[in-house]
Amino acid sequence: MTKFQDGSSEATVPDTISPTAYKFRLQDFLVGAQMLFVAFGALVLVPILVGLDPNVALFTSGLGTLCFQLVTGGKVPVYLASSFAFIAPITFSVDKYGLPATLSGLAAAGIIYLVLSLIIFWGGSALIIRVLPSIVTGPVIMVIGLGLAPTAVKMASEASVGYSEGMAIGVATVSLLATMVTAILARGFLRLIPILVGIVAGYLVSLPLGLVNFTPVGQAPWIEIPSFTTPSFHLPAILFIVPVAIAPAIEHIGDVLAIGSVTGNNYLRDPGIHRTLLGDGIATTLAAFLGGPPNTTYSEVTGAVALTKAFNPAIMTWSALTAILLSFFGKLGAILQTIPVPVMGGILIVLFGTIVVIGMNSMIQAGEDLLQPRNLVIVSAILMLGVGGMSIKAGAFALEGIGLSSIVGVLLNLLLPQGEKHLP
Numbered sequence: 001m002t003k004f005q006d007g008s009s010e011a012t013v014p015d016t017i018s019p020t021a022y023k024f025r026l027q028d029f030l031v032g033a034q035m036l037f038v039a040f041g042a043l044v045l046v047p048i049l050v051g052l053d054p055n056v057a058l059f060t061s062g063l064g065t066l067c068f069q070l071v072t073g074g075k076v077p078v079y080l081a082s083s084f085a086f087i088a089p090i091t092f093s094v095d096k097y098g099l100p101a102t103l104s105g106l107a108a109a110g111i112i113y114l115v116l117s118l119i120i121f122w123g124g125s126a127l128i129i130r131v132l133p134s135i136v137t138g139p140v141i142m143v144i145g146l147g148l149a150p151t152a153v154k155m156a157s158e159a160s161v162g163y164s165e166g167m168a169i170g171v172a173t174v175s176l177l178a179t180m181v182t183a184i185l186a187r188g189f190l191r192l193i194p195i196l197v198g199i200v201a202g203y204l205v206s207l208p209l210g211l212v213n214f215t216p217v218g219q220a221p222w223i224e225i226p227s228f229t230t231p232s233f234h235l236p237a238i239l240f241i242v243p244v245a246i247a248p249a250i251e252h253i254g255d256v257l258a259i260g261s262v263t264g265n266n267y268l269r270d271p272g273i274h275r276t277l278l279g280d281g282i283a284t285t286l287a288a289f290l291g292g293p294p295n296t297t298y299s300e301v302t303g304a305v306a307l308t309k310a311f312n313p314a315i316m317t318w319s320a321l322t323a324i325l326l327s328f329f330g331k332l333g334a335i336l337q338t339i340p341v342p343v344m345g346g347i348l349i350v351l352f353g354t355i356v357v358i359g360m361n362s363m364i365q366a367g368e369d370l371l372q373p374r375n376l377v378i379v380s381a382i383l384m385l386g387v388g389g390m391s392i393k394a395g396a397f398a399l400e401g402i403g404l405s406s407i408v409g410v411l412l413n414l415l416l417p418q419g420e421k422h423l424p
Contacts, residue, residue: 032318113281
């Protein structure tokens with residue numbers, strides 16, 4: 001068996017590879033559209049939250065998926081879409097530096113994937129794990145979720161034009177409960193789309209309360225080219241966003257292992273983790289040059305593949321082509337932008353909390369002893385610097401929040417000696 005080291009724990013993948021035939025069949029169109037439906041709720045959630053055009057996100061996710069398939073030889077049945085890990089840095093960066101500058105940071109984040117791909121190609125995946133173990137990436141992921149907590153609460157409870165604080169909390173509660181109940185109690189296909197169910201439930205409640213404004217829908221054309229935006233080079237924005245790319249890149253390895261276990265193929269060997277990372281990087285940089293959010297592998301789609309046994313990667317081609325086609329429907333983007341803020345707020349309470357739990361779980365799965373002094377120091381420093389918003393500034397240069405805590409965590413992990421004793 002081939003083993004991939006992840007701290008003190010090990011993940012195994014099959015030695016035998018049974019390549020899935022990449023065949024185009026017209027009947028796969030409906031299955032491909034279904035895969036896009038699974039990813040749709042979360043796919044459009046990121047651009048709406050950070051102020052990007054959801055039609056651009058649809059276009060770049062489809063284009064990014066096609067690029068991923070080209071890089072990996074059409075061997076991996078995954079769909080690429082918006083990453084939640086980038087919500088906080090995109091939001092903060094757009095407020096501080098503007099959208100074009102932020103896009104330059106996102107383009108650079110895609111280049112980080114390329115660098116990691118080359119490192120793995122030359123030195124093997126174990127080198128990345130030594131530099132970026134779960135004791136570093138876990139708390140960084142937690143910082144991402146915890147940093148977003150005030151945003152979720154504000155969106156779920158703040159009054160605005162046309163509705164009171166009580167109405168906002170009520171609508172947010174409906175969205176939250178619908179998402180939670182679907183995730184916990186639903187079975188089959190419905191269980192794969194809890195976010196979409198939550199959005200629909202909150203939207204339906206918002207309609208009679210007058211929270212939905214359909215004016216933009218009437219004004220939007222049926223067919224429209226997405227509002228593409230090009231980046232402008234801005235070093236402070238790049239330095240702020242780039243460190244955030246490390247955590248999703250490490251998570252990517254877990255995603256590839258997961259889809260490999262579902263299909264029975266060893267994707268770490270063929271096409272190789274360096275190629276899948278490269279595919280993510282190209283998709284992310286390409287999206288940034290068009291004004292879209294970063295694109296990474298999607299765990300929701302992995303669950304759908306497991307349920308439907310749709311192992312043919314060509315199905316994802318249909319998903320990608322469907323997304324590109326839908327991106328040119330102007331009224332679709334307008335409808336998505338009518339979703340009330342409290343609806344999103346309710347969903348984000350559980351969604352951002354999930355990000356924190358994922359970070360915790362990555363350390364648990366790796367068997368990390370958090371009471372070991374060395375680990376305790378690393379995790380504490382990352383959490384306090386990241387959540388506290390520590391900032392180091394020198395003129396126009398600024399390193400803060402997630403970026404600063406990530407770098408500190410990497411340096412502490414490399415410099416601190418290994419310890420064996422627990423704190424009393």
